[in-house]
Amino acid sequence: MAKVNPEFATEIKKYGAHDFNACFNCGNCTATCSLSDNNSSFPRKLVRYSVLGLESEIEASIDPWLCYYCGECSTTCPREASPGELMMSLRRWLTAKYDWTGLSGLMYKYLPFTIFAFLATALAVILFAFSKSFEVDTIMHFGHQFEMWAIIIVFTAILIPNLARMWWFVILKPKIKVKFLTYVKGMQELFTHMFTQKRTLGCDDSQSRWLIHLIIVLGYLSLLFTTVVLDWFGTNSLFIILLGYAESIVLFTLTFIFVRGRIKKNKELNKFSQPSDWLFVIWLFLMAFSAFLVRIFIDLDFIETNLWLYLFHLTVLVQWAVLIVPFGKWTHFLYRSFAMYFEKIKQPA
Amino acid sequence: MKERIGVYICHCGGNISDYVDVEEIGKMLKTDDGVVISKDVMFACADSNQKDMISDIKEYKLDAIVVASCSPKLHLHTFKNVAERAGLNPTNYVQVNIREQCSWPHSDKPREASVKAAGLIRAGIKRVAYSESLDNIEINVKKAVLVVGAGVSGMKAAIDLARLGNEVYLIETDYFVGGHITQTENLFTTGQNGKEIVSRLYAEIKSYNNITLFTGTSVEKVSGSLGNFAIDIRIKPRYINGKADLQAVQNAMNDCTVLVNDDFNFGFTKRKAIYKNYPEALPDVTVVNAEALKNEKEFLAKHASCLDLTQQDEILSLTAGSVLVTTGFDSYQPKEGEYGYKTFSNVVTLPELNRLIELNPDKLIFNNKPVKKIAFIYCVGNRQTKGENKYCSRQCCSSAINSSLQLADKYKGINAYHLFRDIRTYGKQELMYEKSSKQGDIYIRFDEKEPPVVEQNEKTLNIKVKDYLTSKKELEIEADLVVLVTGMVAREDSKQISEKFKIPIGTDKFFNEIHPKLKPVETVIKGVYIGGSCQGPKNISESVQSSLSAASKINALLKGGTVSLDPVIARVNNDACVWCGKCAEVCEYTAIKEIESGDKHIAAVNKAICTGCGICAPVCPTNAIEIAQFTDNEIESMIDGFMEKIDLKVREKESESTEEVSGVKMKEYPQLWKNILETMNGNKLTIPEISEKLEVDKDIITYHVMTMHKYNVVVTEGMDKKELYYYYKLKN
Numbered sequence A: 001m002a003k004v005n006p007e008f009a010t011e012i013k014k015y016g017a018h019d020f021n022a023c024f025n026c027g028n029c030t031a032t033c034s035l036s037d038n039n040s041s042f043p044r045k046l047v048r049y050s051v052l053g054l055e056s057e058i059e060a061s062i063d064p065w066l067c068y069y070c071g072e073c074s075t076t077c078p079r080e081a082s083p084g085e086l087m088m089s090l091r092r093w094l095t096a097k098y099d100w101t102g103l104s105g106l107m108y109k110y111l112p113f114t115i116f117a118f119l120a121t122a123l124a125v126i127l128f129a130f131s132k133s134f135e136v137d138t139i140m141h142f143g144h145q146f147e148m149w150a151i152i153i154v155f156t157a158i159l160i161p162n163l164a165r166m167w168w169f170v171i172l173k174p175k176i177k178v179k180f181l182t183y184v185k186g187m188q189e190l191f192t193h194m195f196t197q198k199r200t201l202g203c204d205d206s207q208s209r210w211l212i213h214l215i216i217v218l219g220y221l222s223l224l225f226t227t228v229v230l231d232w233f234g235t236n237s238l239f240i241i242l243l244g245y246a247e248s249i250v251l252f253t254l255t256f257i258f259v260r261g262r263i264k265k266n267k268e269l270n271k272f273s274q275p276s277d278w279l280f281v282i283w284l285f286l287m288a289f290s291a292f293l294v295r296i297f298i299d300l301d302f303i304e305t306n307l308w309l310y311l312f313h314l315t316v317l318v319q320w321a322v323l324i325v326p327f328g329k330w331t332h333f334l335y336r337s338f339a340m341y342f343e344k345i346k347q348p349a
Numbered sequence B: 001m002k003e004r005i006g007v008y009i010c011h012c013g014g015n016i017s018d019y020v021d022v023e024e025i026g027k028m029l030k031t032d033d034g035v036v037i038s039k040d041v042m043f044a045c046a047d048s049n050q051k052d053m054i055s056d057i058k059e060y061k062l063d064a065i066v067v068a069s070c071s072p073k074l075h076l077h078t079f080k081n082v083a084e085r086a087g088l089n090p091t092n093y094v095q096v097n098i099r100e101q102c103s104w105p106h107s108d109k110p111r112e113a114s115v116k117a118a119g120l121i122r123a124g125i126k127r128v129a130y131s132e133s134l135d136n137i138e139i140n141v142k143k144a145v146l147v148v149g150a151g152v153s154g155m156k157a158a159i160d161l162a163r164l165g166n167e168v169y170l171i172e173t174d175y176f177v178g179g180h181i182t183q184t185e186n187l188f189t190t191g192q193n194g195k196e197i198v199s200r201l202y203a204e205i206k207s208y209n210n211i212t213l214f215t216g217t218s219v220e221k222v223s224g225s226l227g228n229f230a231i232d233i234r235i236k237p238r239y240i241n242g243k244a245d246l247q248a249v250q251n252a253m254n255d256c257t258v259l260v261n262d263d264f265n266f267g268f269t270k271r272k273a274i275y276k277n278y279p280e281a282l283p284d285v286t287v288v289n290a291e292a293l294k295n296e297k298e299f300l301a302k303h304a305s306c307l308d309l310t311q312q313d314e315i316l317s318l319t320a321g322s323v324l325v326t327t328g329f330d331s332y333q334p335k336e337g338e339y340g341y342k343t344f345s346n347v348v349t350l351p352e353l354n355r356l357i358e359l360n361p362d363k364l365i366f367n368n369k370p371v372k373k374i375a376f377i378y379c380v381g382n383r384q385t386k387g388e389n390k391y392c393s394r395q396c397c398s399s400a401i402n403s404s405l406q407l408a409d410k411y412k413g414i415n416a417y418h419l420f421r422d423i424r425t426y427g428k429q430e431l432m433y434e435k436s437s438k439q440g441d442i443y444i445r446f447d448e449k450e451p452p453v454v455e456q457n458e459k460t461l462n463i464k465v466k467d468y469l470t471s472k473k474e475l476e477i478e479a480d481l482v483v484l485v486t487g488m489v490a491r492e493d494s495k496q497i498s499e500k501f502k503i504p505i506g507t508d509k510f511f512n513e514i515h516p517k518l519k520p521v522e523t524v525i526k527g528v529y530i531g532g533s534c535q536g537p538k539n540i541s542e543s544v545q546s547s548l549s550a551a552s553k554i555n556a557l558l559k560g561g562t563v564s565l566d567p568v569i570a571r572v573n574n575d576a577c578v579w580c581g582k583c584a585e586v587c588e589y590t591a592i593k594e595i596e597s598g599d600k601h602i603a604a605v606n607k608a609i610c611t612g613c614g615i616c617a618p619v620c621p622t623n624a625i626e627i628a629q630f631t632d633n634e635i636e637s638m639i640d641g642f643m644e645k646i647d648l649k650v651r652e653k654e655s656e657s658t659e660e661v662s663g664v665k666m667k668e669y670p671q672l673w674k675n676i677l678e679t680m681n682g683n684k685l686t687i688p689e690i691s692e693k694l695e696v697d698k699d700i701i702t703y704h705v706m707t708m709h710k711y712n713v714v715v716t717e718g719m720d721k722k723e724l725y726y727y728y729k730l731k732n
Helices: A007-015 A028-032 A043-054 A057-058 A072-076 A081-100 A103-109 A111-131 A138-171 A180-196 A198-202 A209-230 A238-263 A275-299 A307-327 A328-348 B021-030 B048-061 B072-085 B100-104 B110-129 B152-161 B179-183 B196-205 B244-255 B297-302 B350-359 B397-408 B427-438 B494-501 B538-560 B582-586 B632-643 B671-680 B687-694 B699-708
Strands: B005-010 B035-041 B062-070 B093-097 B135-141 B144-148 B167-172 B211-215 B217-225 B226-236 B257-262 B270-272 B314-320 B323-324 B329-331 B347-349 B374-380 B416-422 B442-445 B455-458 B461-467 B473-481 B481-486 B488-490 B527-532 B564-565 B570-572 B592-597 B602-605 B626-628 B660-661 B662-668 B714-720 B724-731
Touching: A007 A043, A007 A081, A007 B270, A028 A043, A028 A072, A043 A057, A043 A081, A043 B093, A043 B442, A057 A081, A072 A081, A081 A138, A103 A111, A103 A307, A111 A138, A111 A275, A111 A307, A138 A209, A138 A307, A138 A328, A180 A209, A180 A328, A198 A209, A198 B374, A209 A238, A209 A275, A238 A275, A275 A307, A275 A328, A307 A328, B005 B021, B005 B048, B005 B110, B005 B582, B021 B035, B021 B110, B035 B048, B048 B072, B048 B626, B062 B072, B062 B110, B072 B093, B093 B100, B100 B110, B110 B632, B110 B687, B135 B416, B144 B152, B152 B179, B152 B196, B152 B211, B152 B323, B152 B538, B167 B217, B179 B196, B179 B350, B211 B494, B217 B494, B217 B671, B226 B323, B297 B481, B323 B494, B323 B538, B350 B397, B350 B481, B374 B397, B374 B461, B397 B416, B397 B427, B397 B481, B416 B461, B416 B473, B442 B461, B461 B481, B570 B602, B582 B592, B671 B687, B671 B699, B671 B714, B671 B724, B687 B724, B699 B714, B699 B724
Parallel strands: B005 B035, B005 B062, B062 B093, B144 B167, B144 B323, B167 B211, B323 B527, B347 B481, B374 B416, B374 B481, B416 B442
Antiparallel strands: B135 B564, B217 B226, B226 B314, B257 B270, B329 B488, B455 B461, B461 B473, B570 B626, B592 B602, B660 B662, B714 B724
16 A cells, blocks of 8 residues: 655655656656566656655665657647756665765755865865975875775765665565576666667667767766776877877767757757756766876976866866765766666566 | 418429429419419529518418428528518418428428428418417516525526616525625635635625525415516514614623534534524524523523514515525535445545535544545546436545645645546636645545445454556555535425425426526526526536526516517307316416316416417316417417318429439439449449549448448459459449
């Protein structure tokens, strides 16, 4: 017996959902959705769950992650109930739900908190630089070290426990029995989706969205690899230097297109940008662009006298690594692929 | 006896003449007794023929005419008018239906159809020979109307009738006017307070000298008929001395300590035994609850100047030309235990909720507890497929949603759940549903077979319901207050009212109009009209619309001071009548009364009431009563006419042309069938092939070939394997 909870509507509205109460369950959204199928029928079902506030049903559902927001449901909704935006908000709500620290929820719901966290990290970077007497080499060395440690800590302390929570919500708590061998066999699904996002191809809208997104993901991952493992800022290898340039140029150009899309609201999915969406694309752009400039300054020997540029890059990097990656939109990279994985292993063989 | 009769037989352009040999019949009837002219015409209803008929009537001095054509429903009045224009009394006209009764149904047997038509026409001729010239009955009517029920419908109708110059008697059983709408603070879709509307209407009523309002008054006895209804009304006393000054009454009211349940607030509050429904209730005269005060000797003695418990009911006689019944409805009263009503204290009906909303200006508090979560359960006592009230009450969905919007508007933090079967906020009321669903009201659809179950929890009510919108997921809802959205039922006293005025009651117990579309406010009783929700569930605007339409009907009726009625009514032969009373017994309209005539008692027919239904004629043992235009002479001569031998030479070609193809006998196949058969020409063809060859749409060919197949005209033979179509061929 599920309990109706009208407060849930108020809660989910803080995550960006709006007007979904207007839904009268015609099912146009599900009919028009090219990804919805018999196994996972959305968004109508989730709209209904949200209206009724059936929290446990929603938290056990991986359907929000199976939607890639083409926006077709929102444009065809006769009640203008914005089902697409509700799905987006449910993803934010689920992200907060999975996060054991609770910081994710705070950042989604309260903009002042997010601003405070970003200002605090910026201040921390400046204070750190001050403590090192603004010495370029020390700071750059630290910056490189930070990247590696940040990745390890964020993954072990936050992301892996959160993934475990997701596992608990969608598999263990609803008492779905999955054999160990199924877990192993499903791995292929996990990595295919993590690195190709091939499910997006099922959406009816333009496939260029998938292509640009794919290039951004690969560009981001390779730039990360180039800076962290290949030490782009410290290397003398011409190949690596040029590789880094190429990667950063691709990344900031394409993220620029994404930012411009959100400003112009040219698609249904760009109509209702939340702070978390803005932060994600802008910081990705800033990170790639500032890294590009830092490397140019290094190559032109300007960096010694223009430490502010590196500090700016480092600030963006730190904010990205300690705020956006563990608590912000970055996590969709993991949750989406794990959702596909869980979806696969949930199905009886 | 009419001896110069004209007979016109219509071809109806082939509709009749294709099967009935109208020419031959016309020739045959020429020699019948009394027939002066008999002819067949292409279209009897055509203007040219109408002119010919008029000149015939004048030239040959015809005294009666018969037209044999279509149903009298279609052209009775056309030819009555022709007769009238030619100076003939329209009652000397008879129409015979040889199209619907001969040519159409008997197209397969043209000979028999012709014989039947000839018989019917001859019967018509015999009947018209005995027809009398009758004039319409003129009745003087009194320009006064009794309006029963001073709710919003009755008040509006009374105002309009008075404005048009009629004397209006407006009576109301309650001591105060306005009815149900005074109990609602916010009416959809205008958001007005019902009390304001009533005050406005009351002020308007007061401004007319020709409206007399009686409150605390009911209908005691009704007699008379259209134009002159004699109505006795019973006026209950207010137990207030009419001569006492207002201050004294006010003092008595202030002084009164006896409290009784306040019925106006459904017993949620108490009121003094000297009361008004609400402070501004109209008319502005207090009422004494005599029952509650009868033992308060001291109090009564103190205020003896204004209180008078010895007052008795008063009977008053009125005369009215017409009656408008606007008695309204009762709200359905849930049975004890229906969704926990009366078993759990926090289950109320929608009208009760509306009182609660008005009684709680800032915070909604019920049974000393604040109310935050409200669950509405719709269609209570309505739309019961197995129960008594099968109808939908039209206004309850809108009313409930309006209350829900008002709750959200008036109080903070209210959560509303709507457990509905279907939402019927038709027309502009849909906007309320839109607003309500967008403001976050939760709508849960259930089925009549699996209604919600209301249970009492420790602190709140718990409702279990299967949500049809999430594939019957079982849901649990906590609510502080459960509101049963009850519909409308016929008033408890509707049976008594119906008996007094003889208004028929439907199976739903509401009053019945003659025809829902064509005579929506008229009843079978001449001069008695119905308006508002006594007729069936209506919202306020619909109620007012119907009562105003009745008002305009009544005004049109009374305007001239006389009413002209159809002369087809019962007549008594005074010499033959011995007054046994049998006719009066069977008359459903009480049109027959016993009167004294000379030295004996006989039956008399009230011309205004009699509808000419004819039920009295066959029961009369002395054959003293008959119906005009349906006298024994007319009916018997018709039978004789029909029985006479028909000597008719029918065209032979007709029977020859009857085609007989393998079992089906048909005078003639439709042209398309012939074409199809021609196209087949012994070969087998598929439907698309036929369609292509004939250049006729495939759907039409499919339909016809299927029908031909059904009647064994064609049979299938094999199949086009590639296109998957059957081959059809002519049956051998």
